[in-house]
Each structure stands twice: as C-alpha cells, then as structure tokens.
Amino acid sequence: MENPVKTTEERILEAAKRVFHAKGYDGARMQEIADEAGVNKSLVHYYYRNKDNIFQAVFEDAFAQLIAALNEIFISERTFPSKIETFISYYVTFLSKNPYLPLFILNGLYEKPEQIKTMFEKIHLSPDHLMQQIHLQVKEELNLDIDPFHIFINILALSIFPVVARPLIQTIFGFSNEQIGQFYEERKTVVPEFILNALKGYEKR
C-alpha cells in the first residue's frame, strides 16, 4: 500500500473487466486486454497464465458486485417496503453506471453454471437465508397471500431487465441517451410504487 499507483496486475484486471464485459468471453481478445492495460500481451499470460483464469477472476468480481448489494439490503433491518425502495434505487443507479454487467453475468451463467456454487462461498451469500428473510417479511410483517419467491423474482425482473434491454428500448422507441437516462431515473420511483401497489392486492383480512 505504500504505492498509490495501481500495480500492473491490477491494471490488467481492470482492462480485462472492460473488455470481457463489453465483448463476452468469446469476443474478448487477449491482445485487446493488453492494449487496454498498456502492456505487452505476454504480461497478461504472465499474471493469469491463460484466458480462462482471467475470465474467472473477472466473472467472480462482477457476480460479487451484483449480489453483494442484494444480500446486504434484504438482510438488513428495514421494513420490506423500505428494502424494495432502497434496492431499486441502488440497482438502477449502479446498473446505469455498469450497463454491461447483468448481461455479462447472464451469459456467463449459461456458459459455466458449475462455477456458481464455489462463488457463493467466497462472497458469503446464503440463498436460503435470503429467502427465509423475504418469506418472513412477506408472510408475517405484511401478511400477504402470495409466494415470496415470485415477489423476489419480480423485483429482480423489474430492476434488471430494463437495463439489459437498453438497446432494444432505445432503438424501438428512438430514445436518445438523455431520454433513456430520464426513463431510468423515473423508474426509481415508478417501480417501488408499482410493486407496493401490487402487494396491496394480496393483503389478507
């Protein structure tokens, strides 16, 4: 830590993130990673030995980033509606800044589904605990007559899909970059509102 400047290894990893996120595993080129990092191609191999290794590092990092917030917010001590608001707002902002991430993750999962479980251990995510939390809140705090699992997936869908589908939306509807930014901004309030409105319909009495 005596040197605030990034090490070569870090620069390579950062470069690899940019390239893999934008191009995917098959589309990424070791040469492009090297160029992006401002180093020689062989150095990439020196630090990571082969393409699979560096992809693995990039993928784990991306996955951890996406999951960490989710886990933290839903395990926290807030009320359920507050969790939803916090989550959406955070995710829309985060994903707007990292638009390639979710599609990169989804593609990675199709290619290497086996790797996920080890990844969970590394980032200390327990899906059971997460679902238990949601179950408890949906059933006991709000007393709703709906499967917590569907709610959870709905929240993810409404947060993530519009970001992933950005090129689709922009082209179909001819949105400028400014307009789509505005659209995402609106979703920070529209989506929580939409979900909470929906949940009202499931109140038991």
Next chain:
Amino acid sequence: MENPVKTTEERILEAAKRVFHAKGYDGARMQEIADEAGVNKSLVHYYYRNKDNIFQAVFEDAFAQLIAALNEIFISERTFPSKIETFISYYVTFLSKNPYLPLFILNGLYEKPEQIKTMFEKIHLSPDHLMQQIHLQVKEELNLDIDPFHIFINILALSIFPVVARPLIQTIFGFSNEQIGQFYEERKTVVPEFILNALKGYEKR
C-alpha cells in the same frame, strides 16, 4: 413445394439457428453448423457466403418470432387485462420452448443495433402504433394515472427476465428442471394477477 423433405438450405438455416442461439455469434463455429446440418462446411459458405450473412438470417428470424406475437396481441381487439393474460401465457410457453432466444436477441442488439430498423420494416412492426394502442387503453379504457410506457416495459420485464435468468434461478435456489417448469407454469397466473393488482392502485376516481 412438391418435396416435403427440407432442402439443404433449410437444413443449414435450422442448424445455424441451434448453434447461434446456444453459442452466440462469436462462440458459433461454421464447422459446427455444417456438422449439425449434416453437410460439408463449404456448403454453408455456398449458400450464405459468410458468417455475417447467416447470422443476419438467424437473427432476423428470432427477432421476428419474438416480436410478432407481441404486436399481434397488443393490437388485437381484446380488453387490456385480457391482452396481458394472453401475452404472458403465450410468452412463458413460447420462451420455455425457446429458452436461448431472448438472451440471443439481447446480445445481438448490443452487437449490431443498426440492423434493427430495417428489421422492423420487414416484419411490419410499428412501435408507434403499438404504444398508441397501449396509451389509449391505459388512459381511456382503464383511466389509469401511470405512464403507459413504464407499464409496457414492466410487462416485458416480468415475462422475459425469469426465462433469461433461468440458470441463475436454478443454481441459486437449487431448482430441478421439473421445479423450474412448475415455477414458470405458476407465473402464467401469478404475473397477470400481479400486474392487474398493481394497476388497481393507479385508478383515478
């Protein structure tokens, strides 16, 4: 049409669909397409000249399939709630049978966004007309105080995302193929219910 057996060109296109859908543009191999079609690699070049051409054909076909139903259902004479139900039910079934399609499309749009507009003309989709329809129904039939555009995107998100994220869901929650099938089946009723519940919250009175 005197020959019910598929022509070589058709067999190649079918093979190309399977390979491109599963592997994406960069991951697909001309050799694999040839093998899958049971022909020689050169024949693929003979009919399509190069990789870009055959990808284009595959992509247009996929896009047309996904958009056609959307267009048809939302332009039809049903009530808005009926459209939502019909759409979700159709899409969940269709996407379950073609699980690679939506991710393939989303990736393709990132890679070649320019091609979309010409594609619209080919399949006679008019986004303006579609949104106009939705606008009319949301505002006048249902008298809702919400932006129709957000509703439209929400419907797409809730229909498409869970299918795209299938490996994520299955791995995180340990669902078997049977369980996830059951989950998708449930969504045919859960999602329309969820949306219609949400819309009730926007009724003006």
Next chain:
DNA sequence: GTCTATATCGGGATAGAC
C-alpha cells in the same frame, strides 16, 4: 517483471474437381 520472437492451432473463406 517485461519485452521480442515464435510455435501451434483453429477457423473463415476460396479454388477447383466431380
């Protein structure tokens, strides 16, 4: 640790026989 040079292979594409 960083570079140059090179080995090796695979994939897209073409030429040309049948």
Next chain:
DNA sequence: GTCTATCCCGATATAGAC
C-alpha cells in the same frame, strides 16, 4: 450442388533474452 484440399489470418500460448 456437393465435395476435397488448401490458403491465410488471427488468436492463444510459450520460450527465452534482457
């Protein structure tokens, strides 16, 4: 239309000098 043979480039990876 269909095949074999081949070209050629680009990409991963390694050897080895500095």
